[in-house]
Amino acid sequence: xxxxxxxxxxxxEKLAELNKTYDSYKSLGLDLNISRGLPADEQLDLNREMFHxxxxxxHISEEGADIRNYGVMYGLVECRRLFANLLDLPIDxxxxxxxxxxxxxxxxxxxxxxxxxxxxxxxxxxxxxxxxCPVPGYDCHFKITEAFGFEMIPxxxxxxxxxxxxxxxxxxxxxSIKGIWCVPLYSNPTGAIYSDECVTRLAKMKTAAKDFQxxxxxxxxxxxxxxxxxxxxxxxxxxxxxxxxxxLYFASTAKITYPGSAVSIIASGDKNIAEIKERLxxxxxxxxxxxxxxxxxxxxxxxxxxEHMEDVAALIRPKFDYVDDTLRNDIPYExxxxxxxxxxxxxxxxxxxxxxxxxxxxxxxxxxxxxALPGATYPYHxxxxxxxxxxxxxxxxxxxxKQTIPMFCVCVQIAGLEKILEEKRNA
Numbered sequence: 121x122x123x124x125x126x127x128x129x130x131x132x133e134k135l136a137e138l139n140k141t142y143d144s145y146k147s148l149g150l151d152l153n154i155s156r157g158l159p160a161d162e163q164l165d166l167n168r169e170m171f172h173x174x175x176x177x178x179h180i181s182e183e184g185a186d187i188r189n190y191g192v193m194y195g196l197v198e199c200r201r202l203f204a205n206l207l208d209l210p211i212d213x214x215x216x217x218x219x220x221x222x223x224x225x226x227x228x229x230x231x232x233x234x235x236x237x238x239x240x241x242x243x244x245x246x247x248x249x250x251x252x253c254p255v256p257g258y259d260c261h262f263k264i265t266e267a268f269g270f271e272m273i274p275x276x277x278x279x280x281x282x283x284x285x286x287x288x289x290x291x292x293x294x295x296s297i298k299g300i301w302c303v304p305l306y307s308n309p310t311g312a313i314y315s316d317e318c319v320t321r322l323a324k325m326k327t328a329a330k331d332f333q334x335x336x337x338x339x340x341x342x343x344x345x346x347x348x349x350x351x352x353x354x355x356x357x358x359x360x361x362x363x364x365x366x367x368l369y370f371a372s373t374a375k376i377t378y379p380g381s382a383v384s385i386i387a388s389g390d391k392n393i394a395e396i397k398e399r400l401x402x403x404x405x406x407x408x409x410x411x412x413x414x415x416x417x418x419x420x421x422x423x424x425x426x427e428h429m430e431d432v433a434a435l436i437r438p439k440f441d442y443v444d445d446t447l448r449n450d451i452p453y454e455x456x457x458x459x460x461x462x463x464x465x466x467x468x469x470x471x472x473x474x475x476x477x478x479x480x481x482x483x484x485x486x487x488x489x490x491x492a493l494p495g496a497t498y499p500y501h502x503x504x505x506x507x508x509x510x511x512x513x514x515x516x517x518x519x520x521x522k523q524t525i526p527m528f529c530v531c532v533q534i535a536g537l538e539k540i541l542e543e544k545r546n547a
Contacts, residue, residue: 160250
């Protein structure tokens, strides 16, 4: 059934019913924030062993370094090996960071901005610079490019990844375009998975800018919920075309162990990683090696990580199922909401009736539920159709979801029917 097929009288009657339900929510006194993809307490509790995994005999690394002291700037070899094996990257090209891959992403961007890349002029000394931004996309990425004054160019996505015809044309013709953001597996927020063709074309495409960089944020590399998907390895593809220095590869354990005490990595080609290592000498003496050792002892191997993530998925999957089922059952009008149920990651992204997303979010906020900021999944918070909303089901309890998602469905219907009623009256 489509809401657009209803008569004006039917819409008015339905809106009266929905508004009565909505008014009942105002008396609940809710104060909930479900706007970010955070792990729930029960997921964090899976890792309690990490508090006890080390004893006073574990302070000497495999190479004989005392992990309590300075040194081993680029990370313990056993920790670099764990990530190298997990992601199939050359161990010598992996550098361990602190608890946040986002910190590494910002630092990598800022270093090129200040110092340049492999002999090219620093971005700070160039003008009119631009950046390719997949949409819907990750708001924190967009904030970086906006803060550094880059013009952000939206790149449409579908379930197979980027519009590569557009990416190749823009990057190949315009030397002021310096890079692209990529969350290639279970993309934030859509859950899209870059196809093999998409990955290969990114690795081999011609770029007008010699200092073009692919910021490959593989944040959800092991975060499978339903079906396990294998992402084509962009680093190994880049080796075939001599473009490994184009790749800046990031990952972390933030949603594997503890976001507040994770381990992150940056990897790139031989020349790029050598320059990164030199620049790091200006920033650090070493990152937290005790935490690196803790992760090595706890996570053990890629196989053990996979087994651990099955336990994580068992906690998250029912929440995704509930959201999907509720959206399907509580909204009878097929033209008021569309969405894609992802096979992994942390988000479900929905699209409202055109011109209604901001209204939906305001309705939710007015009853005490913060879902998202309008336009958050687009550069400059400018969603051209005002339709896209990112839902983050992982942190709320099932009880909270059972309150908020039916509310969301009511708000989606109110906003959509209001818009259709306006269109009919103005027709």
